[in-house]
Amino acid sequence: MNMKRVATQGKVYFTDFSVKYGKRTVLDVPADGFELSGQTIGLFGPNGAGKTTMIRTLAGLINRFGGTVGAPSPDAISYVPDEPYLYPFLDIKQCVNLFANRYPDFNQEKSLSLVRELNLPLDRPLSSFSKGQTEQAHLILSLSRGCPLYVLDEPLASVDPFTRDKLLSIIQKSTSKNSTVLMSTHIIAEIEGIFSHVIMINNGRIIANDSVEQFKKESDTLERAFKDRMAR
Amino acid sequence: MTKRPTMRMLLNETKIQARKYLHFSAALLAMLLLCDAVSVIFRSTPAVVSIAGMIRIIAWCFTICYFAFELFRYGNGANDYLLLTLPSRKTNGLTLKAVTFFCILLVFTLLECPFTAYTLSTHLTGADVAKVIAYDRASRLLGIIAFLLIFMVVSYLSFLFRNVVVSAIFTFGIYLSVTIAEGCMVLLPRLLHQTALTWAIGYNSDFAGASQFINIFPIMVWNNQKTGSLQALGTISGTAIIANLLLIAVFYFIWKLVSSHIPMNYIK
Numbered sequence: 240m241n242m243k244r245v246a247t248q249g250k251v252y253f254t255d256f257s258v259k260y261g262k263r264t265v266l267d268v269p270a271d272g273f274e275l276s277g278q279t280i281g282l283f284g285p286n287g288a289g290k291t292t293m294i295r296t297l298a299g300l301i302n303r304f305g306g307t308v309g310a311p312s313p314d315a316i317s318y319v320p321d322e323p324y325l326y327p328f329l330d331i332k333q334c335v336n337l338f339a340n341r342y343p344d345f346n347q348e349k350s351l352s353l354v355r356e357l358n359l360p361l362d363r364p365l366s367s368f369s370k371g372q373t374e375q376a377h378l379i380l381s382l383s384r385g386c387p388l389y390v391l392d393e394p395l396a397s398v399d400p401f402t403r404d405k406l407l408s409i410i411q412k413s414t415s416k417n418s419t420v421l422m423s424t425h426i427i428a429e430i431e432g433i434f435s436h437v438i439m440i441n442n443g444r445i446i447a448n449d450s451v452e453q454f455k456k457e458s459d460t461l462e463r464a465f466k467d468r469m470a471r
Numbered sequence: 472m473t474k475r476p477t478m479r480m481l482l483n484e485t486k487i488q489a490r491k492y493l494h495f496s497a498a499l500l501a502m503l504l505l506c507d508a509v510s511v512i513f514r515s516t517p518a519v520v521s522i523a524g525m526i527r528i529i530a531w532c533f534t535i536c537y538f539a540f541e542l543f544r545y546g547n548g549a550n551d552y553l554l555l556t557l558p559s560r561k562t563n564g565l566t567l568k569a570v571t572f573f574c575i576l577l578v579f580t581l582l583e584c585p586f587t588a589y590t591l592s593t594h595l596t597g598a599d600v601a602k603v604i605a606y607d608r609a610s611r612l613l614g615i616i617a618f619l620l621i622f623m624v625v626s627y628l629s630f631l632f633r634n635v636v637v638s639a640i641f642t643f644g645i646y647l648s649v650t651i652a653e654g655c656m657v658l659l660p661r662l663l664h665q666t667a668l669t670w671a672i673g674y675n676s677d678f679a680g681a682s683q684f685i686n687i688f689p690i691m692v693w694n695n696q697k698t699g700s701l702q703a704l705g706t707i708s709g710t711a712i713i714a715n716l717l718l719i720a721v722f723y724f725i726w727k728l729v730s731s732h733i734p735m736n737y738i739k
Contacts, residue, residue, distance in 0.1 A: 242734070261633050295738055300555055302734035314558045324552030326491055333487075340483045341558055 242302070245309040249387030249419055250276040251297065256306035258292050266292045266443045268306070273448050275419060279410075279433055282423040283465050284440035290423040291321055293440070294392045297421070310388060315344075317384040321392040321423075323373045327366035331359060331376055338380050350383035353409060357402065370397040378406060382413040389414055391422040395430060407433050431461040439468050446471075481567065484557065488571035495537070496575050502530045503579065507586040528673065534579075535618070535687050538572040539646075542622045546630045546737060547638050555737050562730040564737075565627060569619040576615050580608055613715040614684030620722040621649055621686065627726070630735040649718070654685045656714045661692070668692060683711040686718060 252274035258266040266289040284290050295301045298320075299313030310316065325334055331354055338345045354361060357375050365373055378394050389410075395403050407430055414420050424430060437454055439447040447454075447468050451461065458464035489496075506523040513519035545551055545568055554564030588604050625645045629638035661668045670692040683690050692711075 298556075300737045303736050318556060320550075320552045322550070322552075324550075324556070326487065326553060328490060329487070337483065337487065340480050 241306070242304050243307045244299075244302075245307060246312050247309045249311060249417055250274060250309060251388065251419055251421065252307075252309040253293075254307040254309075256296075256304060256308060258289075258296060258301060258304045264443055265289050266296075266440075268445060272306075273438070273445065274309075275421075275436060277417055277419055278436045279414075279420040280422070281427070281431070281434040281437040281461070282421060282440065283425075283427060283437060283461075284423075285469065288440040289443040290440055291392055292443075294318075294390050294421070294423060297388070297390050311386070314342075315386055315388065317381045317386040317389045319377050319381045319389075319391045319394045323365070323377060325365055325373075325377065325380075328364050330362050330364050332361050334365075334376065334380055338383070342384055344385040346383050346385065349413075350379055353379045353383065356409075357405065371399055371402065374398055375402065375406065379409075382409060385415070387418055389418060389420045389422075391420065393423055393425065395424065395426065400429065403429065427462040427465055428460060434461070437461060437464075439465060441469060480558075481570075484567050485571050485574065487553075488567060489574060492571065492575060496578075499530055499534055500579065500582070503527060503583070506530070507583075510586070511589060534576075538576075538619075539622050541572070542568055542619075542626045543629065543639065543642050546626055546735075547635050550738055562627065565623050569623050573615060573619055577612065580611050580615070584608060610684050610712060610715075611689075613712060613719070614686050614688075617715045617718040617722070618687040620719055620726060621646055624722050624726050624729065627729060627735065628733075630737065631733075650686055650688065653714050653718060654688070654690075657683060657685055657690075657711045658692075660710060684715065685711070686715065 252272060253268040254272035255270040256266070256268040256272060257264055282290050282293070292301065296304060296308055297310050297313075298316055298318040329337070335347055335350050335354075338350070339347045351361075354376075357379065359368075359372060359376060359379075365376065368376065374394060374397050378391070381389065381391070381394075395406060398406060410420065410433060422433075431451075434451050436450050437447070438445060447464075454461055454464040458467055506527040509523040510520050513523075542565065545554065545565060551564065554567060557563045557567070584604055587607060588600055622642075625642045628645075629642045632638040632641060655662075658670060661670060670690055672688070672690050683692050
């Protein structure tokens with residue numbers, strides 16, 4: 240397998256890229272590929288389309304692939320997986336200490352102020368949190384890092400609409416102009432305002448890759464544009 | 472931006488891993504202490520002592536199997552992102568789990584010292600008891616390190632297989648082959664017609680020689696003609712230590728080699 244990971248300062252690109260699970264190709268990006276930087280990118284696709292595989296490759300969890308991936312080193316990527324990963328016996332205070340210990344780019348004060356802003360309990364173990372609260376905790380910790388790339392795999396699926404708006408504004412405020420945010424989601428209509436660019440995947444292939452303005456020329460909403468593309 | 476793991480960071484991470492296995496470790500410790508207490512209190516009732524001894528062995532076997540399974544599971548479906556998102560190389564997660572298990576087993580091994588000393592033959596006194604205990608415990612710790620290293624390497628290589636059943640067969644198959652090979656090496660003097668040496672699987676509860684460890688597996692080997700003295704530590708003891716040290720060196724080298732040269736998908 241001819242694979243190459245090139246470390247960049249924040250730019251993300253895939254060239255002639257493919258991931259296979261056994262004989263099945265789950266993700267296939269053509270030779271001309273695509274390149275992105277300094278944007279908030281929405282990654283849309285039906286279940287099993289290859290979104291998580293793309294995200295895991297960026298996070299450095301999938302290292303057996305074909306082609307070239309350009310991305311910051313996995314340590315310089317703030318990654319939120321599609322499932323809770325902090326151990327349930329930890330409380331937020333311990334999680335904050337853990338992150339501060341691990342990542343030099345982690346801002347402890349910022350994380351604690353975000354915890355207060357979202358009214359999350361500091362001393363209660365995560366096992367006592369609701370699903371939405373757990374998602375908020377993961378997102379807060381991830382956004383308290385100062386990274387060139389944030390990779391968020393369905394981070395807002397269980398959050399209530401009121402808190403979701405708060406979190407969207409936190410995402411916009413927390414990430415710098417030079418940072419790239421790649422976020423996969425199925426709740427397109429609710430959060431489409433945050434994106435400046437959209438990639439749509441189906442059956443492991445990229446079926447659309449354009450700016451939001453371009454999509455809006457074709458359809459009035461991103462969700463409509465996504466459904467139209469899927470129906471083709 | 473990239474941060475090499477510092478000692479403080481590794482200590483903190485190990486603490487969190489140890490916390491993850493706290494309930495399991497506490498339950499196991501309680502069981503071992505209970506067995507030891509029963510053995511001491513009912514020392515004159517052999518049936519009770521042997522049942523307590525059997526439960527101890529089952530508890531140890533269960534712990535070892537559980538830790539082996541946890542190492543294997545880490546890369547084969549557990550998707551433990553807290554470890555997978557550790558800075559630097561992703562293999563650190565596997566190392567950290569192995570270090571945590573070593574620390575837990577180290578505590579158990581040390582806590583068992585008084586009981587081991589208590590059950591030793593009355594032929595031994597003072598410095599001799601200390602020597603035998605030091606030998607026995609050090610030998611076990613070497614065995615534990617060898618066992619964890621073998622499992623780290625085979626668990627890492629098992630990431631290559633997408634199918635978890637194939638991974639399991641590969642992991643346990645390789646481990647078993649290595650253990651049988653080590654066993655043959657340790658028992659070579661016996662195979663080479665030293666008929667004075669007798670061996671059996673299990674622990675020496677009544678010192679007639681010494682407990683040896685083929686990585687994690689305890690075997691008893693003793694010399695019929697030198698029973699009850701320090702001389703009984705004899706030939707096999709040296710071979711067992713050398714075999715375990717050799718395994719540690721070989722598997723440490725393989726670990727360094729494969730973890731830096733064979734890229735893996737850490738998620739299945």
